[in-house]
Amino acid sequence: MARSMTLTPDATPEPEMPKEHYLNASHGLKSWLLTTDHKRIGILYLVSVSVFFLLGGIYAGLIRLELVTPEGDLFQPDTYNRVFTMHAILMIFFFLVPSIPATLGNFLLPLMIGAKDVAFPKLNLASWYMYLIGATLTMVALFAGGVDTGWTFYTPFSTTYSNSYVTTVAIGIFVNGFSSIFTGVNFLVTIHRMRAPGMTWFRLPLFVWAHYATSLIMVLGTPVLAITLLLVGFERMFGLGFFDPALGGDPVLFQHLFWFYSHPAVYIMILPSMGVISEIISAFTRKPIFGYKLIAFSSLGIAVIGFLVWGHHLFVSSQSIYAGLIFSFLTMLVAVPSAIKVFNWSATLYRGSIAYTTPMFYALGFLGLFTIGGLTGLMLGTLGLDIHMHDTYFVVAHFHYIMVGGALMGYLGGMHFWWPKIFGRIVGGFWPHLSALLVFVGFNLTFFPQFVLGYLGMPRRYHVYPDEFQVLHVLSTAGATVLALGYAMPVFYFVWSLKYGKVAGDNPWGAVGLEWETTSPPPLHNFESMPVVDFDAYQYHQPKPHSQGKPATAPSAS
């Protein structure tokens, strides 16, 4: 095939950086802090979420350090509570939720649909400031002493008994919620109203479909968390008795309200990552994605059914057994669209001409880890089995397979894939390959032993444990060390590439999609002229529609 496999940039004549692009369109701190350019806002987010990933990572390190020995020799019990709570809050609300949508999504969405910007550029900037304000409040609470309730803020502990900075953090998360909602509204309107001529719904890249589904959850889920945390805050500040058992308040009500957002929030984290994987797998198998429409609709399916499964967090919380049965059934149901995606990605791989690039390593890693995470999720969603495994390390391992093995692998894969587009420089070769390998190996070493630990009965959120669990805990901590190394390396080679990386050219991967048809980095208004779309997504191995005559070539094993 003529247009295939120019995967290394040096096969083409040496590309040059475009003279004018969004990075040098204006200069100075003000041009960044007051920018309404979706590409720059994406980078602002990239820097901020990276900082919070580092902070959350430090807390993770402290947890693993404490758990090396069965005794509690590093922390007092209360300190340990604060450490794992802050780890979760920073990672979930200030890294994972905004990670892909606010960075890659912000940068790529308008490019992929052929728009000049998102629908509400100022709102987009406001969302970043909301994020910053929320993050600052949380940091203030953190330095003052943190929170010890767990990221779930269960009442009545959080409302009545906890002697930590619950209110401050709750307000921080509340404000940060605006950032999520603004992003969601912006994306939905952008996808509905800003598509270039000819960019029909079924020509949209699956990355866009995934973000559409994510945005739905952001807009419809986040406000419920907001009101829930507000009620907790009101109760703590003014003594309004919403959940106070002394007045007949109902702690289970809190759990229902909390998980109504916080379960779909998991899909806010994983869906964008699935979008990234669709792009990467299609690009590096040189095949149109298998079952495009099914993948697109399964994103929506996950978003819709994801709203109906929250009760599986309440199997042991005195929820009615019949409600539990229904929630258990619905949980099985949400596995269907997820499985559809995995099967379709696997089918895309089949007889594809696979190129082992760094993004592809991450994508393949995602496939395996997400599958393990998903299947163990089914185990936990089974009503009877969950009674045994509830609140054990099995749960911890399961959601880390989804949120780290799934969401984070997609995030890193996407970063490697689109870095040449964002900054115009190639990242590839030995070090990125090594980091992908370290992340995969380190991740499994960290979290697989936790499945075993949990099954044997190690409860989560404990800092002391019986001696016989030590081997598995030490394995897990060793894995975390490898994992940390794998995460640290990209920081260095990404930054290094900004100056010394090979110039990428418009389309270093030979990928299809509107974002690859503009220069890297893109110009201020994304395209020289308004693109007109007359082709479907992922037309690898197929002649362009305007070159008449030849039938579409069937993908051949090469």
Place this chain on the structure above:
Amino acid sequence: MIRQLTEFMGREATVAHHFETAEQQKESSFLGMWLFLCQEVLFFGGIFAAYVNYRVMYPEAFIAGSQQLDVFIGAMNTLVLLCSSFTMVYAVWAAQTGFRSKRWHNGAHVAFGLVGTLVFGAAFLGVKVVEYSSKFEHHLVPNLGFIPPVSNIEHPEATEIFFSLYFGMTGLHALHMVVGMAIMLVMLPMAWKGKWNTTNHNFVEGFGLYWHFVDIVWIFIFPFIYLIGNSVGKLT
């Protein structure tokens, strides 16, 4: 053809750089506003869900709590709020149609609508302040010397939950009104100068949607809070 036509017409109005046509800009701003209102529904939905949960658990306490409230004042306030929605419609209508009278230019009519809405909104909040202060007198404020107003029912202590919800729901509603009124104060001089006219009135119309939404929230709060104790005898 239609596209070119709308593009031509669109250039008349102010179109932000990233939109192709005024039509696209208009559709975007309304879709954005409706999505924002969707999330508002879910936001209030949370506290309404709490209300339903507790009302099912403690029906008598909720009736007793509701009977402490003055239905007449609540009903009058509902009327005031509906009037504020009417004046809001007037402002939007004036901007859409470019209506002008002999004496006043179009922008003035938009501004009059907004002033009317501000006045009715302020009246509503004023009444609310009176109502709140009477709660202090009757020891009905949670956590501040609350005394259950009844004793011969199951769970009289749950009346405190009712009043927590009372303050939570009406308070959040009032907060939305305060935010809306602050925005209207900023809008007033712009409206007077004729910023919104027949070609571009997206902002007034979008804001109108917000104001009506806040109104509708009250339409639900009013029966839930004030009317549920009306059909049964006074609990003691």
